[in-house]
Amino acid sequence: xxxxxxxxxxxRALQAAAPGLGLDGELPEPELFTPRQKEHGDVATxxxxxxxxxxxxxxxxxxxxIVEALPPAPFVERVEVAGPGFINVFLAERWLVDVxxxxxxxxxxxxxxxxxxxxxxxxxVSANPTGPLHIGHARNAALGDALARLLEAAGWxxxxxxxxxxxxxxxxxxxxxxxxRYLELVGREAEVPEDGYHGEYVRDLARDILAAEGPGxxxxxxxxxxxxxxxxxxxxxxxxxxxxxxxxxxxxxSFVSEASLAERGEVGAAVDRLRAxxxxxxxxxxxxxxxxAFGDDKDRVLVRSNGVHTYFGADCAYLIDxxxxxxxxxxxxWGADHHGDVARLxxxxxxxxxxxxxxxxxxxxxxxxxxxxxxxAMSKRAGTFVTLDQLIDExxxxxxxxxxxxxxxxxxxxxxxxxxxRRSMDNPVYYVQYGHARIASILRKARxxxxxxxxxxxxxxxxxxxxxxxxxxxxxxxxxxLIATAASMRAPHRLTHAAHDLAGRxxxxxxxxxxxxxxxxxxxxxxxxxxxxxxxxxxxxxxLGIGAPERMERxxx
RNA sequence: GCGCCGGUAGCUCAGCCUGGAAAGAGCGACGGACUUCUAAUCCGUGGGUCGGAGGUUCGAAUCCUCCCCGGCGCGCCA
Numbered sequence: 001x002x003x004x005x006x007x008x009x010x011x012r013a014l015q016a017a018a019p020g021l022g023l024d025g026e027l028p029e030p031e032l033f034t035p036r037q038k039e040h041g042d043v044a045t046x047x048x049x050x051x052x053x054x055x056x057x058x059x060x061x062x063x064x065x066i067v068e069a070l071p072p073a074p075f076v077e078r079v080e081v082a083g084p085g086f087i088n089v090f091l092a093e094r095w096l097v098d099v100x101x102x103x104x105x106x107x108x109x110x111x112x113x114x115x116x117x118x119x120x121x122x123x124x125v126s127a128n129p130t131g132p133l134h135i136g137h138a139r140n141a142a143l144g145d146a147l148a149r150l151l152e153a154a155g156w157x158x159x160x161x162x163x164x165x166x167x168x169x170x171x172x173x174x175x176x177x178x179x180x181r182y183l184e185l186v187g188r189e190a191e192v193p194e195d196g197y198h199g200e201y202v203r204d205l206a207r208d209i210l211a212a213e214g215p216g217x218x219x220x221x222x223x224x225x226x227x228x229x230x231x232x233x234x235x236x237x238x239x240x241x242x243x244x245x246x247x248x249x250x251x252x253x254s255f256v257s258e259a260s261l262a263e264r265g266e267v268g269a270a271v272d273r274l275r276a277x278x279x280x281x282x283x284x285x286x287x288x289x290x291x292x293a294f295g296d297d298k299d300r301v302l303v304r305s306n307g308v309h310t311y312f313g314a315d316c317a318y319l320i321d322x323x324x325x326x327x328x329x330x331x332x333x334w335g336a337d338h339h340g341d342v343a344r345l346x347x348x349x350x351x352x353x354x355x356x357x358x359x360x361x362x363x364x365x366x367x368x369x370x371x372x373x374x375x376x377a378m379s380k381r382a383g384t385f386v387t388l389d390q391l392i393d394e395x396x397x398x399x400x401x402x403x404x405x406x407x408x409x410x411x412x413x414x415x416x417x418x419x420x421x422r423r424s425m426d427n428p429v430y431y432v433q434y435g436h437a438r439i440a441s442i443l444r445k446a447r448x449x450x451x452x453x454x455x456x457x458x459x460x461x462x463x464x465x466x467x468x469x470x471x472x473x474x475x476x477x478x479x480x481x482l483i484a485t486a487a488s489m490r491a492p493h494r495l496t497h498a499a500h501d502l503a504g505r506x507x508x509x510x511x512x513x514x515x516x517x518x519x520x521x522x523x524x525x526x527x528x529x530x531x532x533x534x535x536x537x538x539x540x541x542x543x544l545g546i547g548a549p550e551r552m553e554r555x556x557x
Numbered sequence: 558g559c560g561c562c563g564g565u566a567g568c569u570c571a572g573c574c575u576g577g578a579a580a581g582a583g584c585g586a587c588g589g590a591c592u593u594c595u596a597a598u599c600c601g602u603g604g605g606u607c608g609g610a611g612g613u614u615c616g617a618a619u620c621c622u623c624c625c626c627g628g629c630g631c632g633c634c635a
Binding site (some may be wrong): 031040046053059082084086297303306308335336337384407410425428430434442443485489496507510511514515516551554 | 559560561562563569570572573574575576578579580581582583586590593594595596597598599600615616623627628629630631632633634635
């Protein structure tokens with residue numbers, strides 16, 4: 001809001017200075033930015049540089065003229081013309097200090113935008129329920145969840161959804177695998193199909209089903225038996241997935257089954273609707289979607305020549321289902337290997353009469369998991385894979401999420417399990433969590449010493465003037481902008497970096513400034529600064545789905 | 558061949574959307590700081606043709622074009 005006022009002042013100064021500079025016509029909107037170096041002020045503008053050519057004067061002269069015309073304001077300490085013609089504004093420290101009050105009022109939600117009333121759905125993970133989640137799902141889970149949290153902070157009302165395919169060839173193989181293990185357990189001859197699921201977990205599922213349902217399922221007619229065992233298996237796998245996600249800090253609002261869409265006839269309805277819109281046609285016995293009309297490189301099959309719809313066909317029905325629930329924005333979180341499907345999905349939205357802009361696909365590049373530098377080989381069907389549960393057991397949910405949320409979605413990344421675990425001492429996540437715990441400890445110690453945090457209205461925050469204090473304040477003041485930017489860019493990793501930076505500034509402040517001292521007034525101001533930092537750190541970690549501990553034990557080694 | 562993503566310090570990566578002042582962080586290396594609120598900390602030093610070449614611009618890691626290298630995708634698979 002200070003920025004808006006400053007912009008208005010600059011606008012007025014520009015207008016006042018324009019005649020003297022020989023400028024007529026439309027004046028540009030002054031763009032503000034935060035200089036990299038704090039010697040360059042708190043806010044700067046390059047408007048003089050942009051106008052120099054038009055004015056036919058050196059940029060520095062233009063800048064001086066604008067500065068001279070700038071009306072005074074209480075929050076402006078001083079204004080400088082610097083470098084090639086930048087106008088650097090130094091804000092009064094009193095203003096900077098106000099952020100402590102703002103944080104005190106907002107708590108961990110400092111920097112959040114007010115509710116916009118707009119609804120977004122984030123659909124993520126959506127792994128087929130043929131087995132436990134494994135490390136291949138980790139980035140999707142971490143990213144989707146952080147994105148959902150971030151959108152909430154940006155004012156969206158968010159629903160998290162998990163879509164699962166419980167029909168199709170893959171599921172048949174899964175069903176037959178469960179069936180085979182079940183039959184084995186009741187003493188019948190059976191074998192897991194070669195292309196089925198051979199992992200030990202399938203045997204566990206069968207054992208569980210046997211314990212709950214008894215041996216009677218073996219005597220059902222073959223078709224019925226398969227369907228029954230498959231659905232019993234799916235139910236258990238999904239429950240297990242939900243438990244794993246819970247441990248990972250992820251909670252879904254809804255689970256949607258592909259089969260249920262088909263059973264309600266929604267897939268057929270979607271195809272009919274596309275046909276009516278003129279975007280579906282028959283060829284070679286199949287029904288095709290004219291995705292080439294929407295930038296795809298070839299048309300796509302909706303219904304195969306054997307009469308069975310494709311996944312894409314179901315996706316169209318699902319799209320209608322999603323839109324019919326009134327979401328303003330549909331966010332899909334996909335691995336980059338699906339980038340080729342983006343055009344057809346958004347095309348389908350357009351063909352169905354929806355705004356394709358409302359369909360947003362967030363892609364992330366692949367993760368190579370390693371142990372001691374060597375890639376971890378995985379095969380789900382052979383049952384050789386590292387589960388997400390194992391990953392959480394080994395490195396912890398916080399460290400795993402932090403690592404997964406450190407990199408830009410667009411960057412392929414490596415996750416060395418041994419390294420993230422072994423290096424836990426200097427893992428950045430602990431650096432940040434320690435910052436939070438350290439503050440908690442200070443507040444605890446202060447209380448033990450009889451120093452209570454006084455109401456902020458009674459505290460003289462203007463006493464905060466040490467460079468490391470101001471650095472901390474500046475970082476806190478940037479958080480609302482950070483959250484807005486990270487959300488609009490769908491880039492949670494910006495929060496990770498900012499949290500690390502903030503923790504660093506706190507550690508520096510801690511080293512240079514004694515919080516609890518004989519100076520009561522200063523102690524109160526610093527306690528509040530520490531408290532505000534703690535709240536903001538907890539808020540940022542919260543958006544990343546990472547815990548903010550009150551205490552951390554010093555490691556021995 | 559076409560498409561998407563990457564290429565920035567020894568290593569791992571931010572910064573690029575919306576161009577701006579000496580290009581940042583962590584790790585690693587080297588040298589310092591604990592009688593004081595947790596040293597899981599802090600300070601300092603060294604380290605970069607921002608893949609290459611053109612272009613736009615007063616100004617390019619950032620925008621445009623081409624090229625090189627790497628990853629991924631291009632089924633009536635899931």
